[in-house]
Amino acid sequence: MISRHWCALARREQAQNYIEHLRRETFPALRELAGFVDASILSRQVEEGVEFLIVTRWESLAAIRRFAGEDLEAAVVPATVAAMMLNYERRARHFDVVE
Secondary structure, rough: EEEEEEOOOOHHHHHHHHHHHHHHHHHHHHHHHEEEEEEEEEEEEEEEEEEEEEEEEEOHHHHHHHHHHOOOOOOOOOOOHHHEEEEEEEEEEEEEEEO
């Protein structure tokens, strides 16, 4: 199993909108992809806004490829989400799930 991690810093006034976007659009679309396991939204208040860490779990790198394309580490950030953010990582990180 592979865990995919991506961080972003949301505008404080957009943080709840981002959470709703994940719940209504992103996560339902991921559930349709073969090999997607689950997802978590982690957040914390920081001085500049709300920092998010999105963690998704996948059965394999091949499953992630169906989501991200050939460049597995490329962040998948729709324009509507980018507009909610002050900053976001352009690259995701992948970890093998040991336990």
